[in-house]
Amino acid sequence: MARRAQPISAGVWVGVAAAALILMLTLGTLGAVFTRAGTLSTLGPADWAAIRFTLLQATLSAALSVALAIPVARALARRQFVGRGLLITLLGAPFILPVIVAILGLLAVFGRRGLLNIALSWAGIEPVSIYGLQGVLLAHVFFNLPLATRLILQGWLSIPSERFRLAASLGFRAADINRALELPMLRRVLPGAFVVIFVICMTSFAVALTLGGGPRSTTVELAIYQAFRFDFNLGHAALLSVIQFGLSALAAVLAAWIAVPAFGDAGLDRPLLRWDARRLRLRLLDGAWIVAVALFLLLPLAMVVGQGALALFSLPEAVFWAAGRSVLTAIGSALLMLALAFPLAYAATRAGRGFEVIGTLSIAASPLVIGTGLFILLRPVTNPVALALPVTALVNAVMSLPFAMRALVPALREVEATYGQLADSLALHGMARLRLLLLPRMRRPIGFAAGLAAALSMGDLGVIALFADPARATLPLQLYRLMGSYRLDQAAGAALLLLGLSLALFWLFDRGGRVNADA
Template identity: 75%
Template sequence: MARRAQPIGASVWVGAAVAALILSLTLGTLGAVFLRAERFSALGPADWAAVRFTLMQATLSAFLSVALAVPVARALARRRFPGRGLLITLLGAPFILPVIVVVLGILAVFGRNGLLNSALGVVGIGPLSVYGLQGVLIAHVFFNLPLATRLILQGWLSIPAERFRLAASLGFAARDVTRWLERPMLRAVVPGAFMVIFVICMTSFAVALTLGGGPKATTVELAIYQAFRFEFDLSRAALLALVQFGLSAIAAALTLWVAVPSVSGAGLDRIVARWDARHRGLRLLDGAWIALAALFLILPLAMIVADGLRALFTLPPSVFAAAGRSVAVALGSAVLTLALALPLSLAAVRLGRGIAGGMMEGVGALAIAASPLVIGTGLFILLFPIADPVALALPVTAVVNAVMSLPFATRALVPALRDAEESYGKLARSLGMRGFTHLRLVLLPRLRRPIGFSAGLAAALSMGDLGVIALFADPSQATLPLQLYRLMAAYRMEQAAGAALLLLILSLGLFWLFDRGGRVDADA
């Protein structure tokens, strides 16, 4: 039966206004970039080399992350051991860690004076360089191996236990289980995981800035930064930004195109008893994969804590001033994220699951196709004739970070809003609850968890941002990530370690405070 036409409420109009604002900050800044850009023939050999390197490193990073995640996810899927749940939870931590902090940890392990080269020196092998393509790949695998593992693990856990029981009754060996159950699941999950990581690596700026940067290891985003900061060539920066947006949009479209429907079917959600993995050799192999993955993820963070503790209380005042600015920007970004995500999500739910509601949700996900540097370049072009962009560095950084957090916030809020509306919407309307009263008494109490998570994620991501602020800020306005990068560039590594630990504590602390605040007494 068709639903009766509903009048368009104030929430839809507010959501439409927010959508228009987001479109202005994404497509509007892209339009400013397009108008400033020159012909594509203006790209020089170095620019095309940056395009090729961007595509190459993103492809290799995604391939390595997914290839290594498959055996790790398989091991986690078919083994039960103490601490398994904690390890799976920790796999989500790299996503909210500041990139520049992780880079410092990677240098402590893989750098010239790191643990790996020290061990190689004992056996007479020369030092390995972590800069260039190999450093970019190591950093990207660190960030994206956990993401790929979580995505592929969900695929393994989605195979019904009844399928494994049927396979056991048919006398399947381990290779038969792999062929008939696991490979079809991987065919459905792996392409999407590969393309998601590819898109993420396409717009990775801080990794390329700190570990790449040479003539042979320059990404498009790094080329934008160089054209902007060092040459102040706005036309070339605009053209490169347009190329970056085009590459990201194509990659995002391919992510949807390669998605394959799951073929596992439904089950009764029983625990899977993996008889096919009881062989001692398989147990040792799975244990080795889990141990190596845990060591690879934990060791750099442990080095950050160990090195940073010695310098944390001897940091110069400029570091703590930068930390204060970062906290202010992060809090502002969290508030702006919720101010944009809540009305947008509410409008998407009120408009239903049709085209209008889908378009409203799509606006929230639009930032995936744009990088912070592209939006920042467009905002600089728009602001430059009428104001001093440097003076607006911190507010602009907060706004751009809020827009970049929107896809994650809307994905958390829309399902929760939809459940609340389906469960309590009719009852609330029958009681005469409308507008703000409906929002305050019915919806917000049931949105505390996703609101807390969204605000915490936005604050943590903003704390670690080294994108827009690198374009706009002067030394007096440096945030903590930018101050940390400057300490590293000046080879003040002891102070850099202390600043990295401070940034790590603040990022995780803000996420915990918001997320915990959303869960306290949130029984509804």
């Protein structure tokens, strides 16, 4: 017997409202940008150079990250050692690490007065410069090597252990294992990993702002910032924003088309033993890669902690005021994200996947493009600078939606599949359904998504750089100003404060979601 058509619930209507707001903030701001944009004929040589550099650095960054991740993932896949699980967990840390903090750490190691150049001077070798293309590539590899390693490692671990047992019984050496088992897996995994990292590097603003090093190392996003902030040429900034959106949208479509596949075949889930990797040479090689990546990731952070601890208690008062603004903005961003993401996830579960697609639209935009559109929309009716912090919180909430949807939608579908019919039979709808069914079983993904949004907002140096005046600086912007005025000791203290607050906010939200949470 066919089921009666069910009326659209209030929760779905809230999801419709959230979807409309997101469409306005993405496509609406893009429309505002289109109305102010000029024609391509107005682009100068510097603009075309920025476009070429954007594509070049994204391609090289993705290629280097993936190429270096292959031996690291292989070493982690075939070695068991004390602290292996902790190291794999730490590979996810750069994702929530404030970009400006990581850059300060990289400067402490690779900068003009960094550890590397000190060692080179002792050896009588000319110092190297971190600014320009090499610095952008270094920073992008720092952020994306862990992501590439995690993606490729999943591919390695998906190969059933029975395949390696069979290979050992046939007398396969490491080269034979690589040809028969590992290369086919890499051919499936590497294109998706490359494209995902390419998309991330396309919209990297803070790295280009701090390490770009001149006109020859200017990205499209940095050109938008310069046209907006220095020249106040809204038409030119709008045209560059359209170009940036087009490039990002093409890259996002490519990433969705060449997604990281579900890899591996069925096995018996036996412990993985790698008889082919017992030779001393391979052990030393794997150990060298593991130690090298651990040093590369942890040494800059250790330098930030070491230098920042000395200056933490001598920071100017403006830094602490900026920290307070950042915390309030981050909390507001997390709450706004939940107010948008949860109704969207519920509507995607009850009314179709179109709501899920809308929730991920911002992946094709960038904070600077949305910020430029909002400035154009707000300028005729109010002073956009006065709304710098609310606009920053709102844009950061929208930018964190794709990650939140990935956490919330699968969990919500599982809850509805398990308890949905029972709740319907009990006429459990509206706020009662939310309070008694959904929230108790969704606290873990909600806490994780909120913590991620708060941490990402805490370290953002995108929209606030467009809108803020000196009296409304957030902590990342204040840190950037300290670096620009060469007050590096105070910058290190501010970086440590920013790092601690970002991790604390993520932990508080994530921990709050897990305390007494129902499975």
